[in-house]
Amino acid sequence: MTDIETPIAENHRRLDAIDRKILTVLQQDASLSVAEIGDRVGLSSTPCWKRIQRLEADGVITRRVALVDQDKIGLGLSVFVSIESGDHSEAWLKTFADAVSALPEVIEFYRMAGDVDYMLRVVVADMRAYDIFYKRLISTVALKNVTSRFAMEKIKSVTALPVPPLSAA
Amino acid sequence: MTDIETPIAENHRRLDAIDRKILTVLQQDASLSVAEIGDRVGLSSTPCWKRIQRLEADGVITRRVALVDQDKIGLGLSVFVSIESGDHSEAWLKTFADAVSALPEVIEFYRMAGDVDYMLRVVVADMRAYDIFYKRLISTVALKNVTSRFAMEKIKSVTALPVPPLSAA
DNA sequence: ACTGAAAAAAAGGCTCC
């Protein structure tokens, strides 16, 4: 664990075109073998493997996960929740952020600019489950205004980010 | 490949408690070995492996992907876009859905109930990139109203859905 | 010096029973 070699900085280089291709491929399908990925990006196994290792070490690739069909596990309802919190202290904000983050139904949670203070994406089984969630949400902290918008149909939902061709790393 | 055994229906059983545990684990970390997953859910390798295979065959597990750090690839800006489309034909709707789905910056795209007709989550590099995206969006199809809300801070963002303890499959 | 090829060692997936 004593890492004398690493010069602390320069842990990560800028991503070149091949790195970006690798990221695009792995965001679509992380079950591919290194050889197969190498083929697709025009690299043999070893250099491809080394690049993937580096991308993981640098934290560009954060994790590898399985994606689950929302409907197949009975979570039919996606809800976008807009929250106006009103003025609050730093401490309140921390409490609020921690409490909401702890709710497993909250898939995404952002602090926003503009009229809405916070935005949530919530996944639950149905309206009954959402009602329970909602009551839990508003009982945890005092909120000025909460607007729930319900999804009728999921038209597109991906985890793959559009890796930009060449810009800031 | 000739699968005489399978009775066509009954391709998937209802998910039991162990299946749900497996899904919870794999949604967090799909790089674990089957033996390790087995340990965590109280199963030895073989039965655990068979369950995972079945979950994949049944489409409960849809894919395995690598997740990438949004900031590390220079995509610093998340935007929630609310769209009011006004009244439109079936054909228009299809055109609209296809056009918007084709935009790689659109990570999520839902048809909504209520005041907002469509909701997008968009990921871009910065305001300049968003402006370009926005112009492309509104030039593609005529929209009654488009509201963009910008994220200042990502507080929580996960891909793992909260597998319910025991309900509908 | 960095990249790619090749091959050996280790580990894990997958198939039997």
Added chain:
DNA sequence: GGAGCCTTTTTTTCAGT
């Protein structure tokens, strides 16, 4: 659930540009 084959990963060494 356990034993074992066998593919794939991972490491090392070596050659080319």
